[in-house]
Amino acid sequence: MNIALDAADKKILELIQQDATLTHQEIADRAGLSSTSVWRRIRNLEEVGVIRGRVALLDAKKIGMQVNALISVRLTHQGLETGKKFEEFIVEQPEVMECYAVVGNYDYALIVRVSNVERFEKFLSGTLLSHPAVATSTSSFALRQVKYTTAVALD
Protein backbone atom coordinates (compact mmCIF):
# COMPACT_ATOMS: atom_id res chain seq x y z
CA MET A 1 0.00 0.00 0.00
CA ASN A 2 2.77 2.40 0.92
CA ILE A 3 5.09 3.27 -1.93
CA ALA A 4 8.72 4.19 -1.39
CA LEU A 5 10.00 7.30 -3.13
CA ASP A 6 13.63 8.21 -3.60
CA ALA A 7 14.97 11.76 -3.60
CA ALA A 8 14.52 12.15 -7.36
CA ASP A 9 10.89 11.04 -7.21
CA LYS A 10 10.21 13.48 -4.40
CA LYS A 11 11.78 16.33 -6.30
CA ILE A 12 9.71 15.55 -9.39
CA LEU A 13 6.52 15.31 -7.33
CA GLU A 14 7.25 18.58 -5.54
CA LEU A 15 7.64 20.33 -8.87
CA ILE A 16 4.59 18.92 -10.64
CA GLN A 17 2.40 19.41 -7.59
CA GLN A 18 3.10 23.12 -7.98
CA ASP A 19 3.03 23.30 -11.76
CA ALA A 20 1.98 20.47 -14.04
CA THR A 21 2.80 22.45 -17.18
CA LEU A 22 6.56 22.11 -16.67
CA THR A 23 8.15 20.20 -19.53
CA HIS A 24 10.12 17.05 -18.83
CA GLN A 25 13.24 18.96 -19.79
CA GLU A 26 12.56 21.73 -17.25
CA ILE A 27 11.90 19.17 -14.55
CA ALA A 28 15.04 17.30 -15.57
CA ASP A 29 17.16 20.45 -15.27
CA ARG A 30 15.83 21.31 -11.81
CA ALA A 31 16.06 17.76 -10.53
CA GLY A 32 19.46 16.96 -12.07
CA LEU A 33 18.14 14.17 -14.28
CA SER A 34 17.72 13.50 -17.99
CA SER A 35 14.35 14.19 -19.57
CA THR A 36 13.96 10.52 -20.44
CA SER A 37 14.51 9.60 -16.82
CA VAL A 38 11.90 12.15 -15.73
CA TRP A 39 9.48 10.76 -18.27
CA ARG A 40 10.00 7.19 -17.05
CA ARG A 41 9.68 8.11 -13.38
CA ILE A 42 6.49 10.08 -13.95
CA ARG A 43 5.07 7.18 -15.94
CA ASN A 44 5.84 4.81 -13.06
CA LEU A 45 4.38 7.16 -10.47
CA GLU A 46 1.21 7.31 -12.55
CA GLU A 47 1.06 3.54 -12.93
CA VAL A 48 1.34 2.85 -9.21
CA GLY A 49 -1.23 5.56 -8.55
CA VAL A 50 0.93 8.02 -6.62
CA ILE A 51 -0.03 10.59 -9.25
CA ARG A 52 -3.82 10.52 -9.29
CA GLY A 53 -4.13 12.94 -12.19
CA ARG A 54 -3.55 16.46 -13.37
CA VAL A 55 -6.20 19.12 -13.11
CA ALA A 56 -6.69 22.79 -13.84
CA LEU A 57 -7.36 24.92 -10.76
CA LEU A 58 -9.73 27.84 -11.21
CA ASP A 59 -10.10 31.11 -9.39
CA ALA A 60 -13.56 30.48 -7.96
CA LYS A 61 -14.09 34.13 -7.07
CA LYS A 62 -13.50 35.27 -10.64
CA ILE A 63 -16.26 33.02 -11.93
CA GLY A 64 -18.72 34.04 -9.27
CA MET A 65 -18.49 31.07 -6.95
CA GLN A 66 -17.95 33.23 -3.94
CA VAL A 67 -19.53 31.42 -1.05
CA ASN A 68 -17.51 28.85 0.85
CA ALA A 69 -19.33 27.13 3.68
CA LEU A 70 -18.10 24.75 6.35
CA ILE A 71 -20.78 22.35 7.52
CA SER A 72 -20.84 19.85 10.35
CA VAL A 73 -23.35 17.05 9.94
CA ARG A 74 -24.78 14.60 12.44
CA LEU A 75 -26.60 11.53 11.16
CA THR A 76 -29.78 10.00 12.52
CA HIS A 77 -28.05 6.66 13.14
CA GLN A 78 -24.39 5.92 13.31
CA GLY A 79 -24.75 2.47 11.76
CA LEU A 80 -22.77 1.49 8.68
CA GLU A 81 -25.80 1.44 6.42
CA THR A 82 -26.83 5.03 7.17
CA GLY A 83 -23.27 6.24 6.71
CA LYS A 84 -22.87 4.43 3.41
CA LYS A 85 -26.10 5.90 2.01
CA PHE A 86 -25.10 9.38 3.11
CA GLU A 87 -21.64 9.09 1.60
CA GLU A 88 -22.94 7.89 -1.75
CA PHE A 89 -25.29 10.86 -1.75
CA ILE A 90 -22.54 13.35 -0.83
CA VAL A 91 -20.18 12.19 -3.57
CA GLU A 92 -22.89 13.04 -6.13
CA GLN A 93 -23.40 16.63 -4.98
CA PRO A 94 -21.42 19.06 -7.14
CA GLU A 95 -21.54 21.76 -4.44
CA VAL A 96 -19.61 19.54 -2.02
CA MET A 97 -15.89 20.02 -2.56
CA GLU A 98 -14.72 17.98 0.41
CA CYS A 99 -16.21 15.63 2.95
CA TYR A 100 -14.48 14.06 5.94
CA ALA A 101 -15.81 11.39 8.27
CA VAL A 102 -14.98 12.38 11.84
CA VAL A 103 -15.63 11.32 15.41
CA GLY A 104 -16.95 13.48 18.21
CA ASN A 105 -19.85 15.86 18.36
CA TYR A 106 -20.71 15.28 14.72
CA ASP A 107 -20.17 12.63 12.05
CA TYR A 108 -19.07 14.51 8.93
CA ALA A 109 -17.37 17.78 8.06
CA LEU A 110 -18.16 19.26 4.65
CA ILE A 111 -16.71 22.06 2.57
CA VAL A 112 -19.27 23.40 0.14
CA ARG A 113 -18.84 25.98 -2.61
CA VAL A 114 -21.74 27.83 -4.22
CA SER A 115 -22.27 31.09 -6.07
CA ASN A 116 -24.30 32.95 -3.46
CA VAL A 117 -26.17 32.68 -0.19
CA GLU A 118 -29.47 31.86 -1.92
CA ARG A 119 -27.85 28.85 -3.54
CA PHE A 120 -26.44 27.85 -0.21
CA GLU A 121 -29.85 28.03 1.42
CA LYS A 122 -31.22 25.92 -1.41
CA PHE A 123 -28.48 23.34 -0.97
CA LEU A 124 -28.87 23.25 2.79
CA SER A 125 -32.62 22.88 3.13
CA GLY A 126 -33.41 21.48 -0.32
CA THR A 127 -30.61 18.94 -0.53
CA LEU A 128 -28.65 18.26 2.63
CA LEU A 129 -31.32 18.51 5.32
CA SER A 130 -33.81 16.74 3.06
CA HIS A 131 -31.71 13.62 3.14
CA PRO A 132 -33.21 11.04 5.54
CA ALA A 133 -29.84 10.16 7.06
CA VAL A 134 -29.17 13.72 8.23
CA ALA A 135 -30.28 14.57 11.75
CA THR A 136 -28.73 17.99 12.35
CA SER A 137 -26.14 20.30 10.86
CA THR A 138 -24.21 23.41 11.79
CA SER A 139 -22.96 25.79 9.10
CA SER A 140 -20.53 28.64 9.04
CA PHE A 141 -19.40 30.77 6.14
CA ALA A 142 -15.76 31.28 5.38
CA LEU A 143 -15.02 35.00 5.36
CA ARG A 144 -11.88 34.36 3.44
CA GLN A 145 -9.78 31.53 2.09
CA VAL A 146 -6.45 32.24 3.77
CA LYS A 147 -4.68 29.26 2.23
CA TYR A 148 -5.56 26.59 -0.27
CA THR A 149 -3.06 24.16 -1.65
CA THR A 150 -3.33 20.72 -3.20
CA ALA A 151 0.39 20.06 -2.73
CA VAL A 152 1.21 17.67 0.10
CA ALA A 153 4.60 18.13 1.76
CA LEU A 154 6.83 15.13 1.06
CA ASP A 155 9.06 14.59 4.04
Place this chain on the structure above:
Amino acid sequence: MNIALDAADKKILELIQQDATLTHQEIADRAGLSSTSVWRRIRNLEEVGVIRGRVALLDAKKIGMQVNALISVRLTHQGLETGKKFEEFIVEQPEVMECYAVVGNYDYALIVRVSNVERFEKFLSGTLLSHPAVATSTSSFALRQVKYTTAVALD
Protein backbone atom coordinates in the same frame (compact mmCIF):
# COMPACT_ATOMS: atom_id res chain seq x y z
CA MET B 1 -13.79 41.30 -11.01
CA ASN B 2 -16.42 38.85 -12.16
CA ILE B 3 -15.72 37.32 -15.56
CA ALA B 4 -18.47 36.19 -17.90
CA LEU B 5 -18.16 32.73 -19.42
CA ASP B 6 -20.12 31.44 -22.38
CA ALA B 7 -21.23 27.84 -22.81
CA ALA B 8 -18.06 26.87 -24.68
CA ASP B 9 -15.82 28.31 -21.95
CA LYS B 10 -17.78 26.43 -19.30
CA LYS B 11 -17.51 23.17 -21.19
CA ILE B 12 -13.75 23.62 -21.57
CA LEU B 13 -13.34 24.47 -17.89
CA GLU B 14 -15.45 21.51 -16.82
CA LEU B 15 -13.24 19.19 -18.84
CA ILE B 16 -9.86 20.55 -17.79
CA GLN B 17 -10.91 20.75 -14.15
CA GLN B 18 -11.35 16.99 -14.30
CA ASP B 19 -8.37 16.19 -16.52
CA ALA B 20 -5.73 18.66 -17.55
CA THR B 21 -3.95 16.11 -19.75
CA LEU B 22 -6.64 16.20 -22.42
CA THR B 23 -5.26 17.48 -25.71
CA HIS B 24 -6.81 20.50 -27.35
CA GLN B 25 -8.14 18.19 -30.02
CA GLU B 26 -9.90 15.96 -27.49
CA ILE B 27 -11.40 18.98 -25.78
CA ALA B 28 -12.44 20.36 -29.16
CA ASP B 29 -14.20 17.12 -30.07
CA ARG B 30 -16.13 16.97 -26.81
CA ALA B 31 -17.02 20.67 -26.83
CA GLY B 32 -17.88 20.86 -30.52
CA LEU B 33 -15.10 23.33 -31.36
CA SER B 34 -11.88 23.38 -33.33
CA SER B 35 -8.60 22.78 -31.54
CA THR B 36 -7.47 26.30 -32.43
CA SER B 37 -10.54 27.75 -30.82
CA VAL B 38 -9.94 25.68 -27.70
CA TRP B 39 -6.35 26.88 -27.59
CA ARG B 40 -7.38 30.54 -27.90
CA ARG B 41 -10.09 30.26 -25.26
CA ILE B 42 -7.79 28.51 -22.78
CA ARG B 43 -5.15 31.16 -23.37
CA ASN B 44 -7.68 33.89 -22.63
CA LEU B 45 -8.95 32.14 -19.52
CA GLU B 46 -5.36 31.92 -18.29
CA GLU B 47 -4.69 35.57 -19.05
CA VAL B 48 -7.71 36.84 -17.13
CA GLY B 49 -6.81 34.52 -14.25
CA VAL B 50 -9.84 32.23 -14.35
CA ILE B 51 -7.41 29.33 -14.77
CA ARG B 52 -4.97 29.72 -11.87
CA GLY B 53 -2.74 26.87 -12.97
CA ARG B 54 -2.46 23.17 -13.55
CA VAL B 55 -1.22 20.83 -10.88
CA ALA B 56 -0.63 17.14 -10.33
CA LEU B 57 -2.77 15.61 -7.58
CA LEU B 58 -1.19 12.85 -5.52
CA ASP B 59 -2.65 9.98 -3.59
CA ALA B 60 -1.55 11.10 -0.14
CA LYS B 61 -2.22 7.71 1.42
CA LYS B 62 0.10 5.94 -1.01
CA ILE B 63 3.01 8.16 -0.03
CA GLY B 64 2.39 7.79 3.67
CA MET B 65 0.69 11.10 4.41
CA GLN B 66 -2.15 9.40 6.18
CA VAL B 67 -3.26 11.81 8.85
CA ASN B 68 -5.79 14.47 8.01
CA ALA B 69 -6.72 16.77 10.85
CA LEU B 70 -9.37 19.45 11.13
CA ILE B 71 -8.42 22.20 13.54
CA SER B 72 -10.39 25.13 14.88
CA VAL B 73 -8.29 28.02 16.13
CA ARG B 74 -9.15 30.96 18.34
CA LEU B 75 -6.76 33.90 18.49
CA THR B 76 -5.72 35.87 21.55
CA HIS B 77 -7.00 39.12 20.04
CA GLN B 78 -9.37 39.59 17.16
CA GLY B 79 -7.66 42.76 15.95
CA LEU B 80 -6.42 43.03 12.37
CA GLU B 81 -2.76 42.96 13.35
CA THR B 82 -2.99 39.65 15.19
CA GLY B 83 -4.96 38.11 12.33
CA LYS B 84 -2.47 39.29 9.72
CA LYS B 85 0.50 37.87 11.63
CA PHE B 86 -1.27 34.57 12.08
CA GLU B 87 -2.22 34.33 8.43
CA GLU B 88 1.29 35.05 7.21
CA PHE B 89 2.50 32.32 9.52
CA ILE B 90 -0.11 29.81 8.35
CA VAL B 91 0.65 30.31 4.67
CA GLU B 92 4.24 29.26 5.36
CA GLN B 93 3.40 25.97 7.05
CA PRO B 94 3.63 23.08 4.58
CA GLU B 95 1.41 20.89 6.76
CA VAL B 96 -1.51 23.30 6.36
CA MET B 97 -3.45 22.45 3.22
CA GLU B 98 -6.32 24.85 3.78
CA CYS B 99 -7.17 27.71 6.09
CA TYR B 100 -10.45 29.60 6.30
CA ALA B 101 -11.24 32.72 8.32
CA VAL B 102 -14.61 32.26 9.99
CA VAL B 103 -16.90 33.93 12.48
CA GLY B 104 -18.41 32.40 15.56
CA ASN B 105 -16.91 30.30 18.31
CA TYR B 106 -13.49 30.32 16.67
CA ASP B 107 -11.54 32.45 14.19
CA TYR B 108 -9.96 30.00 11.76
CA ALA B 109 -10.61 26.51 10.45
CA LEU B 110 -7.57 24.55 9.24
CA ILE B 111 -7.08 21.36 7.32
CA VAL B 112 -3.70 19.83 8.05
CA ARG B 113 -2.03 16.81 6.49
CA VAL B 114 0.87 14.97 8.07
CA SER B 115 2.37 11.49 7.90
CA ASN B 116 1.47 10.26 11.37
CA VAL B 117 0.10 11.20 14.75
CA GLU B 118 3.56 12.01 16.13
CA ARG B 119 4.07 14.55 13.39
CA PHE B 120 0.67 15.98 14.16
CA GLU B 121 1.51 16.33 17.83
CA LYS B 122 4.73 18.05 16.84
CA PHE B 123 2.91 20.45 14.54
CA LEU B 124 0.23 21.18 17.10
CA SER B 125 2.35 21.90 20.16
CA GLY B 126 5.62 22.77 18.47
CA THR B 127 4.24 25.00 15.74
CA LEU B 128 0.62 26.04 16.03
CA LEU B 129 0.17 26.43 19.78
CA SER B 130 3.62 28.01 20.06
CA HIS B 131 2.49 30.93 17.96
CA PRO B 132 1.76 33.96 20.16
CA ALA B 133 -1.45 34.81 18.31
CA VAL B 134 -3.05 31.46 19.06
CA ALA B 135 -5.20 31.30 22.20
CA THR B 136 -6.89 27.91 21.93
CA SER B 137 -7.52 25.19 19.38
CA THR B 138 -9.69 22.12 18.96
CA SER B 139 -8.57 19.25 16.74
CA SER B 140 -10.26 16.25 15.29
CA PHE B 141 -8.87 13.59 13.01
CA ALA B 142 -10.58 12.68 9.80
CA LEU B 143 -11.34 8.97 9.83
CA ARG B 144 -11.74 9.03 6.10
CA GLN B 145 -11.79 11.42 3.19
CA VAL B 146 -15.22 10.72 1.74
CA LYS B 147 -14.90 13.26 -1.07
CA TYR B 148 -12.18 15.54 -2.34
CA THR B 149 -12.47 17.51 -5.53
CA THR B 150 -10.83 20.66 -6.82
CA ALA B 151 -13.47 21.09 -9.53
CA VAL B 152 -16.00 23.84 -8.85
CA ALA B 153 -19.44 23.36 -10.42
CA LEU B 154 -20.05 26.01 -13.08
CA ASP B 155 -23.71 26.85 -13.12
Place this chain on the structure above:
DNA sequence: GTTGAAAGAAAATCCCT
Protein backbone atom coordinates in the same frame (compact mmCIF):
# COMPACT_ATOMS: atom_id res chain seq x y z
C1' DG C 1 -14.18 39.97 -34.15
C1' DT C 2 -14.21 34.98 -34.32
C1' DT C 3 -13.41 30.67 -36.75
C1' DG C 4 -10.83 26.78 -38.78
C1' DA C 5 -7.20 24.63 -41.76
C1' DA C 6 -2.68 23.89 -42.30
C1' DA C 7 2.32 24.93 -41.60
C1' DG C 8 5.95 25.29 -38.31
C1' DA C 9 7.88 24.74 -33.58
C1' DA C 10 8.15 22.23 -29.51
C1' DA C 11 7.44 18.46 -26.59
C1' DA C 12 6.41 13.79 -25.49
C1' DT C 13 7.22 9.09 -26.51
C1' DC C 14 9.76 5.20 -28.03
C1' DC C 15 13.92 2.68 -29.53
C1' DC C 16 18.44 1.39 -29.19
C1' DT C 17 22.84 1.34 -27.13
Place this chain on the structure above:
DNA sequence: AGGGATTTTCTTTCAAC
Protein backbone atom coordinates in the same frame (compact mmCIF):
# COMPACT_ATOMS: atom_id res chain seq x y z
C1' DA D 1 19.91 5.22 -17.45
C1' DG D 2 20.81 8.45 -21.49
C1' DG D 3 21.02 10.11 -26.52
C1' DG D 4 18.60 10.52 -30.51
C1' DA D 5 14.86 9.41 -33.94
C1' DT D 6 9.88 9.42 -34.39
C1' DT D 7 5.32 10.75 -33.36
C1' DT D 8 2.16 13.68 -31.28
C1' DT D 9 0.72 17.97 -29.69
C1' DC D 10 1.04 22.87 -29.27
C1' DT D 11 1.41 27.36 -31.36
C1' DT D 12 1.29 30.61 -35.08
C1' DT D 13 -0.16 32.21 -39.37
C1' DC D 14 -3.40 33.30 -42.67
C1' DA D 15 -7.52 33.29 -45.21
C1' DA D 16 -12.78 33.13 -44.83
C1' DC D 17 -17.04 34.13 -42.74
